[in-house]
Amino acid sequence: MIIPELGEYALILALCFAILLASVPLIGASRGNTLWMDFARPLSKGMFLFTLFSFLCLSWAFLDNDFSVVYVANNSNTALPWYFRLSAVWGGHEGSLLLWVLILAGWTLAVAIKSRNLPQDIIARVLAVMGWVSIGFYLFILLTSSPFERYLPGYPQQGADLNPLLQDFGLIVHPPMLYMGYVGFAVAFAFAIAALLSGRLDAAWARWSRPWTSVAWAFLTLGIALGSWWAYYELGWGGWWFWDPVENASLMPWLVGTALVHSLAVTEKRGVFKSWTVLLAIFAFSLSLLGTFLVRSGVLTSVHAFASDPDRGLFILIMLAVVIGGSLVLYALRAGQMRSESSFGLLSRESLLLVNNVLLVVSCAMVLLGTIYPLIVDALGMGKLSVGPPYFNALFVPLMSIMLVFMGAGVVSRWKQTSLTMLGQQLWLPGLVAILLGAVCTWLYAGELKPWVTLGIVLAWWVVLAGLRDLYNRLRHRREKLAGLLKQSRSYYGMVLAHLGVAVLVVGVALVSIYSEQRDLRMQPGDTLTFRDYTFVFDGNKHVEGPNYSSDQGQIRVLYRGKPYTEMRPEKRLYTARGSVMTEAAIDPGFTRDLYVALGEPRENGAWAVRIQYKPYVRWLWLGGLLMTLGGLLAASDPRYRKRMSSAAA
Amino acid sequence: MTPKRKQRLMVVLFIVVGVSVAVGLTLFALNQNINLFYSPTQIAAGEAPLSTRIRAGGMVVDGSVQRDPDSLFVSFDITDYDKTVTVEYRGILPDLFREGQGIVAQGAMNERGVLEAVEVLAKHDENYMPPEVAEALAKAGKMPMPEGQEFNK
Numbered sequence: 001m002i003i004p005e006l007g008e009y010a011l012i013l014a015l016c017f018a019i020l021l022a023s024v025p026l027i028g029a030s031r032g033n034t035l036w037m038d039f040a041r042p043l044s045k046g047m048f049l050f051t052l053f054s055f056l057c058l059s060w061a062f063l064d065n066d067f068s069v070v071y072v073a074n075n076s077n078t079a080l081p082w083y084f085r086l087s088a089v090w091g092g093h094e095g096s097l098l099l100w101v102l103i104l105a106g107w108t109l110a111v112a113i114k115s116r117n118l119p120q121d122i123i124a125r126v127l128a129v130m131g132w133v134s135i136g137f138y139l140f141i142l143l144t145s146s147p148f149e150r151y152l153p154g155y156p157q158q159g160a161d162l163n164p165l166l167q168d169f170g171l172i173v174h175p176p177m178l179y180m181g182y183v184g185f186a187v188a189f190a191f192a193i194a195a196l197l198s199g200r201l202d203a204a205w206a207r208w209s210r211p212w213t214s215v216a217w218a219f220l221t222l223g224i225a226l227g228s229w230w231a232y233y234e235l236g237w238g239g240w241w242f243w244d245p246v247e248n249a250s251l252m253p254w255l256v257g258t259a260l261v262h263s264l265a266v267t268e269k270r271g272v273f274k275s276w277t278v279l280l281a282i283f284a285f286s287l288s289l290l291g292t293f294l295v296r297s298g299v300l301t302s303v304h305a306f307a308s309d310p311d312r313g314l315f316i317l318i319m320l321a322v323v324i325g326g327s328l329v330l331y332a333l334r335a336g337q338m339r340s341e342s343s344f345g346l347l348s349r350e351s352l353l354l355v356n357n358v359l360l361v362v363s364c365a366m367v368l369l370g371t372i373y374p375l376i377v378d379a380l381g382m383g384k385l386s387v388g389p390p391y392f393n394a395l396f397v398p399l400m401s402i403m404l405v406f407m408g409a410g411v412v413s414r415w416k417q418t419s420l421t422m423l424g425q426q427l428w429l430p431g432l433v434a435i436l437l438g439a440v441c442t443w444l445y446a447g448e449l450k451p452w453v454t455l456g457i458v459l460a461w462w463v464v465l466a467g468l469r470d471l472y473n474r475l476r477h478r479r480e481k482l483a484g485l486l487k488q489s490r491s492y493y494g495m496v497l498a499h500l501g502v503a504v505l506v507v508g509v510a511l512v513s514i515y516s517e518q519r520d521l522r523m524q525p526g527d528t529l530t531f532r533d534y535t536f537v538f539d540g541n542k543h544v545e546g547p548n549y550s551s552d553q554g555q556i557r558v559l560y561r562g563k564p565y566t567e568m569r570p571e572k573r574l575y576t577a578r579g580s581v582m583t584e585a586a587i588d589p590g591f592t593r594d595l596y597v598a599l600g601e602p603r604e605n606g607a608w609a610v611r612i613q614y615k616p617y618v619r620w621l622w623l624g625g626l627l628m629t630l631g632g633l634l635a636a637s638d639p640r641y642r643k644r645m646s647s648a649a650a
Numbered sequence: 651m652t653p654k655r656k657q658r659l660m661v662v663l664f665i666v667v668g669v670s671v672a673v674g675l676t677l678f679a680l681n682q683n684i685n686l687f688y689s690p691t692q693i694a695a696g697e698a699p700l701s702t703r704i705r706a707g708g709m710v711v712d713g714s715v716q717r718d719p720d721s722l723f724v725s726f727d728i729t730d731y732d733k734t735v736t737v738e739y740r741g742i743l744p745d746l747f748r749e750g751q752g753i754v755a756q757g758a759m760n761e762r763g764v765l766e767a768v769e770v771l772a773k774h775d776e777n778y779m780p781p782e783v784a785e786a787l788a789k790a791g792k793m794p795m796p797e798g799q800e801f802n803k
């Protein structure tokens with residue numbers, strides 16, 4: 001079989017396309033040569049096709065159990081079900097990079113197809129920048145981490161199996177969604193660089209860039225939410241966010257990306273913040289690259305750290321330096337030409353959105369500091385240390401609380417100039433009601449008013465009620481209220497949905513952080529534990545055989561206020577190929593609470609160490625993430641982004 | 651000063667004060683929450699402070715794991731093949747915890763010279779060794795050959 005070789009060859013061809021794409025349209029654009037610029041679209045398509053072919057070759061090698069390929073032998077096994085064999089394609093370092101370039105090529109293709117109404121020189125430059133980024137990643141794969149390398153002459157008859165942790169639905173969906181987000185910021189970056197190159201940074205540029213940024217942001221949100229959900233049920237023993245360096249690596253581009261989404265809105269509507277917006281676009285993508293470096297170079301202790309290789313780390317570091325250095329030099333050369341097209345008052349929607357941006361960027365800087373501080377200290381030879389979650393919580397929670405306060409004010413404020421009196425008139429009622437409702441809800445739920453929980457619930461209400469006030473303002477002067485509702489734009493509803501998502505998320509975070517309960521105990525058959533109206537009865541263990549594992553299944557009956565409620569079956573699995581042990585928690589999900597049971601280790605006389613948890617409102621975390629995702633996608637689908645631009649601009 | 655300049659000065663002052671408060675708080679929070687890593691050799695030499703949250707790592711010594719039959723209490727020794735330190739822990743150990751495996755424990759030293767762990771970490775890849783542990787072992791000149799070498803190309 002020569003399929004892996006074809007895959008490698010296709011990847012080399014894709015690299016050639018990327019090189020052409022990075023050069024020909026760019027030269028064409030600088031000389032005004034239409035023919036050369038026209039090459040951008042077909043080259044993008046070619047690059048995508050060959051990358052796709054290469055990806056399919058690797059997928060085939062997995063489906064075919066071709067263990068002569070090193071990567072397949074390390075990450076698959078004949079006993080693995082076919083869908084896990086397919087998702088094992090991105091279960092290791094090399095394959096996940098191939099997925100990365102496939103998605104990058106996919107985004108490039110999408111830009112090539114979807115932006116027919118953009119001026120030709122802009123599209124040529126945007127695609128060329130995508131080409132540059134692609135070159136970096138193709139070289140990275142081909143030089144340091146090819147997934148197509150063979151074991152020659154002898155090769156194993158059986159694969160080493162996929163890490164059991166990854167044999168899960170989470171692996172099928174989490175990395176592709178996350179990469180869609182990461183790589184999507186490359187599009188925002190490409191638009192920013194193209195604008196700098198052409199010197200045409202105006203509201204039109206922001207309008208072209210906005211839907212792409214929103215979609216990338218939406219996918220990143222979804223990817224992070226899925227990652228959190230996966231960690232919760234698969235490895236977290238019930239935790240949903242650990243401030244693990246790799247989580248931080250995805251949170252940082254998200255924070256800057258969120259700032260970018262808002263700053264783009266200001267640039268489009270008002271023609272101000274231009275240089276700031278460009279800077280954010282550059283940093284959002286740079287942070288995505290930094291995330292890749294942190295995850296892939298092995299400098300970090302983390303679940304995500306694959307077997308490390310110093311060459312890889314060095315390569316990404318150089319790429320990072322080129323991207324950041326190059327784009328900042330370009331920025332320095334061109335930023336002086338950017339002029340604001342209007343002015344705004346000290347208190348206005350512009351200034352409130354600026355506050356939002358500052359808070360988001362400060363939060364990001366703080367996460368960055370906590371993440372790389374151990375690396376810096378280590379590099380200076382001052383010892384090994386780690387920064388604990390309390391650091392992040394102590395700073396992130398207050399910062400986000402302040403931001404939520406401004407979020408409510410920002411929504412009802414006006415562009416250009418807002419008077420304090422007007423804001424007061426608009427917001428005293430929502431503020432008062434939010435405080436009352438927040439306190440009442442917290443009291444009804446918990447029978448007490450703990451400061452952080454109450455603050456969280458009050459702020460969630462505040463965001464929702466201020467949003468309602470804004471909606472009321474929009475409909476006040478319309479006679480047909482229902483028709484008025486339908487008249488509002490999709491980007492408006494996208495914003496509403498995303499902000500609602502934030503409120504839902506905040507409720508989830510507040511309640512699950514403070515009111516989760518956990519019991520670790522030793523349970524013998526017949527032992528019971530009662531808390532929060534639920535009684536857990538341990539009935540011993542049953543042996544179960546799976547396709548590629550054997551399992552001890554705990555039999556736990558749950559009673560609700562003494563009446564039979566459900567049965568839970570947590571497992572301890574032994575995956576035979578690697579001989580590794582995995583905990584599969586049993587979860588009884590609910591809208592207002594999860595019951596979570598996991599088996600620890602066996603003890604004498606059929607007893608087990610058992611962890612039983614009550615997780616209030618934990619689903620709201622991911623529900624909030626989902627709402628934000630939908631909001632981002634809805635906003636990006638607004639028809640006004642697809643209006644044909646005047647072709648005179650070209 | 652014109653009113654406009656005054657306004658600008660206020661804004662600048664506001665930003666300067668805000669930034670310094672933020673930086674101050676950040677550094678304070680950072681200082682409160684760093685956990686230094688110590689190898690068993692360093693701990694045996696008395697370098698680790700008492701009753702301060704630290705991290706310690708090494709290989710779990712074969713035959714050293716003792717579990718209390720009636721509770722979740724467990725004690726074991728970790729070593730860098732030079733010195734060993736006893737770790738006590740109450741709770742559920744991670745799946746990949748076993749004798750001969752590299753682990754990192756987070757906790758505080760007590761007067762008996764025992765690390766009272768609040769968290770025990772073993773990473774989710776049986777061929778993976780926490781970098782701190784690998785370095786500590788290398789320093790002691792006791793780096794074992796990884797068994798699953800074919801996976802760690």
